[in-house]
Amino acid sequence: MPIAHVTGAAQGIGKAIALRLAKDGHDIAVSDLSIKSEDLELTRKSIEDLGVRAVALTGDVTDPESVHNLVTDTADQLGALNIMVANAGVAQTKALLDVTPDEYDRVHAVNGRGVFLTYTEAARQMIKQGTGGKIIGASSIAGHKGFPLLGIYSSSKFGVRALTQAAAQEWAEHGITVNAYCPGIVDTHMWVEVDRDLGAINNVEKGESMKAMAAGITLGRVSTGEDVAAYVSFLAGPDSDYMTGQSNLIDGGMLFV
Incomplete structure (x- = not known):
């Protein structure tokens, strides 16, 4: 079976994706920041319990040398x-109006630069193989529609869509496909933080912001990491x-575009 690498796999959607691909029979490399190494090791053990090989690697997707090492160590x-x-x-x-240039750079460093480095290093390895x-x-979904109070995040995710389209066209001759997944509201730690911050800004209680946004989901519930992982399984x-x-979009029917 093919060998997969999932970044940001210590928790949340990344962990769900890694476990789903392991269930599909793939050997898996998982990576995340070194400060999350304990959680990452738990992910690795859970993957091995499914009967496939697994390695846990720490690194920073914003750093070119680190991403290079993640790819070569996997291979x-x-x-x-x-x-x-x-x-x-x-x-x-x-x-x-409250976002600082440093905050803008931080979000785009991970969501934009990090995806660019991961895409390109992976492509180099695949072309070599x-x-x-x-x-x-x-x-x-914020890569299809810009959301208020999530403007910088939205702009970074729009960038992923553009990069995905360009990479798909450039690397098709090498037999490489490039696609992206676009979750909506997912029951993960990230969305708990978004709910907390929206609540502080709008002066509402914990859980109310997510509840209000979830009211617009056609299927009537927020998604799980496993919902997203099922689609990534198809892409893989x-x-x-x-x-x-x-x-x-894998959003339960929030946007129709």
């Missing part, structure tokens, strides 16, 4: 890199071989 330890999931990301909830591959990135498998350059 060295597991034998190849066939699927790269650029999942690592951060959110920010703040009015645009000569057997094609699948590159999958994390966008968002052979049924998506004729699909590239797409950034599809």
Whole structure:
């Protein structure tokens, strides 16, 4: 089976994706920041319990050398890199007029630069191997519509869509497909933080902001990491071989575009 690497896999959507791909039979490399190494190790053990090989690697997706090492260490330890999931990301909830240049740079460093570095290093490894591959990135519903108080986050996720389209066209000749997934409201730690920050700004109780946003979901509930992981499983498998350059919504029916 192919070998996959999932960044930002210590918790949340990344962990759910890693476990789903392991259930699909893939050997998995998982990575995250060193400060999350304990949680990352738990992810690795959970993957191994599913009967596949797993390695845990620490690194920073904003640093070129670090991303290079994540890719080469995956290939060295597991034998190849066939699927790269650029999942690592951060959110920010703040009015645009209050955002500092440093805050803007921080969000775009992870969500934009980090995806760019992960995409390109994975592509170099796949081209070197000569057997094609699948590159999958994390966008968002905020990559299809800019949301108030999430403006900088939205702009970074729009960028992922553009990068995905360009990469798909440039690397098709090498047998590499490039697609992205666009979750809506997901029951993860990140969205708990968004709810907290929105509540502080709008002076409402904990949980009320997420409840208000969730009211617009056609299917009547927020999503789980497993909902997102199911779609990534499709992107990582052979049924998506004729699909590239797409950034599809997995939001339960929040946006219709």
